[in-house]
Amino acid sequence: MSPATLLVTALVLPAATALLVPLFARSPNRREAVTLLGAVASFAAVAALVPPVLAGARPAVDLLDVLPGLVITLALEPLGMLFAVVASGLWIVNSLYSIGYMRANDEPRQTTFYVCFAAAIAATLGTAFAGNLFTLFLFYEALTLVTYPLVTHHRDEEARRAGRLYLLMLVGGSTVLLLPAIAWTGIVAGSLGFHAGGILAGKLGTAALALLLALYVFGIAKAAVMPMHFWLPAAMVAPTPVSALLHAVAVVKAGVFFITKVIVYVIGVDTLRADGAGDWLVYVASFTVVVASLVALRQDHLKRRLAYSTISQLSYVVLGAALFNPLALIGAALHIATHAVAKITLFFAAGSLHTAGHVDHVSEMDGVGRRMPWTMASFAIGALSMIGVPPTAGFISKWFILAGAAGAGQWFAVAVIVVSTLLNAGYFLPPVYRAFARAPADGDRGDALAESPWPMVAALVATAIATVALFFFPDVPYRLAGMLISG
Amino acid sequence: MQQLPVLQVVIPLLGALLCALVRRPLAAWLVATVVSWTVPVIAVVLLHEALVDGVVSYHLGGWDPSLGIEYRVDVVNGLILVIVSVIAAVIAPFARQSVAAELAPERVAWFYTMYLLSLAGMLGITITGDAFNAFVFLEISSLSSYALIALGRDRRALVAAYQYLILGTIGATFYVIGVGLLYVMTGTLNLGLMAERVVAVETTRPVIAALAFITVGISLKLALFPLHVWLPNAYAYAPSTATVFLAATSTKVAIYLLTRFLFFVFGARFVFGEMPVTPIFVAFSIAAIFVAATVAVFQSDAKRLLAYSSVAQIGYITLGLALATTTGLTGGFVHIIAHALTKAALFMALGAIMFRAGTVAIDDLGGIGRTMPLTVAALTVAGLSLIGIPGTIGFVSKWYLVVASFEAGWWWLAFLIVASSLITLVYVGRVVEAAWFREPTAVALAAREAPAAMLIPIWLLAGATIYLGLDAGRAAGIAGKVAATLLGGPQ
Numbered sequence: 001m002s003p004a005t006l007l008v009t010a011l012v013l014p015a016a017t018a019l020l021v022p023l024f025a026r027s028p029n030r031r032e033a034v035t036l037l038g039a040v041a042s043f044a045a046v047a048a049l050v051p052p053v054l055a056g057a058r059p060a061v062d063l064l065d066v067l068p069g070l071v072i073t074l075a076l077e078p079l080g081m082l083f084a085v086v087a088s089g090l091w092i093v094n095s096l097y098s099i100g101y102m103r104a105n106d107e108p109r110q111t112t113f114y115v116c117f118a119a120a121i122a123a124t125l126g127t128a129f130a131g132n133l134f135t136l137f138l139f140y141e142a143l144t145l146v147t148y149p150l151v152t153h154h155r156d157e158e159a160r161r162a163g164r165l166y167l168l169m170l171v172g173g174s175t176v177l178l179l180p181a182i183a184w185t186g187i188v189a190g191s192l193g194f195h196a197g198g199i200l201a202g203k204l205g206t207a208a209l210a211l212l213l214a215l216y217v218f219g220i221a222k223a224a225v226m227p228m229h230f231w232l233p234a235a236m237v238a239p240t241p242v243s244a245l246l247h248a249v250a251v252v253k254a255g256v257f258f259i260t261k262v263i264v265y266v267i268g269v270d271t272l273r274a275d276g277a278g279d280w281l282v283y284v285a286s287f288t289v290v291v292a293s294l295v296a297l298r299q300d301h302l303k304r305r306l307a308y309s310t311i312s313q314l315s316y317v318v319l320g321a322a323l324f325n326p327l328a329l330i331g332a333a334l335h336i337a338t339h340a341v342a343k344i345t346l347f348f349a350a351g352s353l354h355t356a357g358h359v360d361h362v363s364e365m366d367g368v369g370r371r372m373p374w375t376m377a378s379f380a381i382g383a384l385s386m387i388g389v390p391p392t393a394g395f396i397s398k399w400f401i402l403a404g405a406a407g408a409g410q411w412f413a414v415a416v417i418v419v420s421t422l423l424n425a426g427y428f429l430p431p432v433y434r435a436f437a438r439a440p441a442d443g444d445r446g447d448a449l450a451e452s453p454w455p456m457v458a459a460l461v462a463t464a465i466a467t468v469a470l471f472f473f474p475d476v477p478y479r480l481a482g483m484l485i486s487g
Numbered sequence: 488m489q490q491l492p493v494l495q496v497v498i499p500l501l502g503a504l505l506c507a508l509v510r511r512p513l514a515a516w517l518v519a520t521v522v523s524w525t526v527p528v529i530a531v532v533l534l535h536e537a538l539v540d541g542v543v544s545y546h547l548g549g550w551d552p553s554l555g556i557e558y559r560v561d562v563v564n565g566l567i568l569v570i571v572s573v574i575a576a577v578i579a580p581f582a583r584q585s586v587a588a589e590l591a592p593e594r595v596a597w598f599y600t601m602y603l604l605s606l607a608g609m610l611g612i613t614i615t616g617d618a619f620n621a622f623v624f625l626e627i628s629s630l631s632s633y634a635l636i637a638l639g640r641d642r643r644a645l646v647a648a649y650q651y652l653i654l655g656t657i658g659a660t661f662y663v664i665g666v667g668l669l670y671v672m673t674g675t676l677n678l679g680l681m682a683e684r685v686v687a688v689e690t691t692r693p694v695i696a697a698l699a700f701i702t703v704g705i706s707l708k709l710a711l712f713p714l715h716v717w718l719p720n721a722y723a724y725a726p727s728t729a730t731v732f733l734a735a736t737s738t739k740v741a742i743y744l745l746t747r748f749l750f751f752v753f754g755a756r757f758v759f760g761e762m763p764v765t766p767i768f769v770a771f772s773i774a775a776i777f778v779a780a781t782v783a784v785f786q787s788d789a790k791r792l793l794a795y796s797s798v799a800q801i802g803y804i805t806l807g808l809a810l811a812t813t814t815g816l817t818g819g820f821v822h823i824i825a826h827a828l829t830k831a832a833l834f835m836a837l838g839a840i841m842f843r844a845g846t847v848a849i850d851d852l853g854g855i856g857r858t859m860p861l862t863v864a865a866l867t868v869a870g871l872s873l874i875g876i877p878g879t880i881g882f883v884s885k886w887y888l889v890v891a892s893f894e895a896g897w898w899w900l901a902f903l904i905v906a907s908s909l910i911t912l913v914y915v916g917r918v919v920e921a922a923w924f925r926e927p928t929a930v931a932l933a934a935r936e937a938p939a940a941m942l943i944p945i946w947l948l949a950g951a952t953i954y955l956g957l958d959a960g961r962a963a964g965i966a967g968k969v970a971a972t973l974l975g976g977p978q
Contacts, residue, residue: 064958065960066883066957066958066960067883067886067959067960067963068960070886070959072957134877137877138877141876141877141878142878145871152920152924155925155926160920163924168912171874171876171912172909175875176905176908179889179905180893180901180905183886183901184893187893187894
């Protein structure tokens, strides 16, 4: 198959999975087999695109002329490739995990769950492959809509309220701020395409450029740059597999991916660096990195603590992109991948604790490490990666961002990364310490605790291994990220 | 073929007569269906001819336009004819069961009589090239609409119809006063001749007064905020089928008539260049968009909610007209198409729910998505188009309006337009959330999926919002031609 065909195939496969799953609603085993097959096939199609992209191919397909100037186009470039590999690869693991989780917790409406999940992956791959701002916007919006039923999965008042906040903040940001930004870009640049070096060089003054960048950064609420972050902790009411893949990887990464694309391919790194119109972004991202960590410190509910950690880590990517420096940009791109594997591990572990004995709070984690060694060992690896301790993946991306900041003489950013590392340690080491060093809590719950069903354990161990493996074999992500700056 | 323009109006008129004569529900429905399926064929042929030849002119009784009545189809009213008649064609299969369920059997035939009269009136307003003839058709469509609304089974329908009757009559009177003034100044009722002659006298006080009277009079009919007060009750209490028809077509026809006068008779240069029409219309349109949408959020009845939404949506159309640029007018006319399809789909879905569940109170609709999934799915799709989510036709019109605002240098207007989508999201979200994500109520559990005769029309419309949203060049292309014609002045 030609790369262009593969590109379309990779997008169609998860969409087809979403359509096929309901046909097997009466037979859960077949239904889950369809999801797994779809996930494997999608990943295979995506993975097959990696060698050509590394070799310099940039497959592109025009799908549909919506209006003159508004064309739905797929065009693959290195950053999108990296994002697609991460999202589709983790979908396989996450499907395995979902099977264990949804069955063990006796969750209702499982068919709807798998349909929306596959649709969400299709939308995610659509954002990754989008060849212009309009297409990116289209899939970005679709991703919000198809994940809404997943957030409200439990159908109770809390879930509905979270769903309302989710829609209002995400659609609100994208229509009120992002859409005008795109329209403005289109009018000024006469194009909505992505081009290395940007399409706005010399077309807007400093103040206008700063405003445009702000519209993008805050309009893309999926990136959860404060104060557009409130939807993310609320979305934690969803079943854990949703939090794990969508609200730690696919949805939120679609946000930072969008921002990075805008900085690199629309406004242009050189334009921003020369102009100074984007200097404020370093401070906004830094604020989010530190404040989200401070809030995370105070969360006893494990999933909420992870959510605030995600907000903080997402702004690492924004910070890396905002330094307008090649090394930091590589770091930002790598962080999309390294944070993904580590954070999904942490969420998998949190879901495993919930399934095994409804351990949802950090204060209940005393001694769980002895009863659930696999879960907590993986959790520990994920936690180390969040802090950035070698030999875990988190070290690599953090290193590049730090090196970029130091190289650019941005000592403020360096200080922020150092402080945030300490804060990360401050809220990720206590649960690990409690789990392994403290004695189990008295009472029957501690005694009854045992490892979760095997698909869940297999999934979380796999992502933990990946977190370590990425430290030793960062070759493919590194080369893809490197191509981002070489053009 | 040459008689097509007059047949466009005469066929529904005769159909109405026939309905009144046969008196039997099924026979009357059959007549209405045959008529409703014939008129779009004529309309499409006429639009095609207008696209090819520019203008189709028909002299009634062979009289010269300076003396007699001229029917005149260009791309502007050709498009409106197609919209009105296609909506009528889609409504026909839906109507049978819905009307039978909501009206007493002895009234069904009268319903179709009024329905066809109303259709004839609307097509007549649209096709005629004569200002007074337009007034006659305006009265035909209005009087029959009052009767249609009064046929609603809720007793409040009578008050709603009465309210509409009073305000509608004031509007028509204003219109006819304006036409009278123009007749005095130009000596003709033919719109084309009027347009030629008014240029010489456009600075005189009677012409300016005529502009004011006609604008206010038609604005009452098209429910421009704050002249909209008749609309919510009328839509809420009318029989479901009547609501679908009126919501999708009647305001559009009034907007067309206003467009015809502002751009064609008076001329865009005079109206928008020398008179303060743009600021007035922009202000009222923005007020409509925000106030009516906010009121919609707090409605407990889904039909009333959508009625207020209509007032808000009309604001986008008048906003596009007020900008008076090619992009703005294109946006306005795409929104005419978008809103006709979207609102028809939404009201039809509510009609189907009314048919199965007997209520459209939002609290009663909790969880009805489980028993009527296909209906509620169509409702959701159309709701997305109403919000303006990309991939739907609702996005296309908003995109044009936003771009037009930027082009005019009014970036604040662009922000107001997109910000208003958020309010739409909230009120559409209320209905959709209740229907899908609440525990089913007793009413919802007792309901069944709507019959195919309803589902097919609903999905045709909902599917069209998606299709035209993705293949947007179709709608935007013709709307662009309309805009060019309007700004090109008299031909």
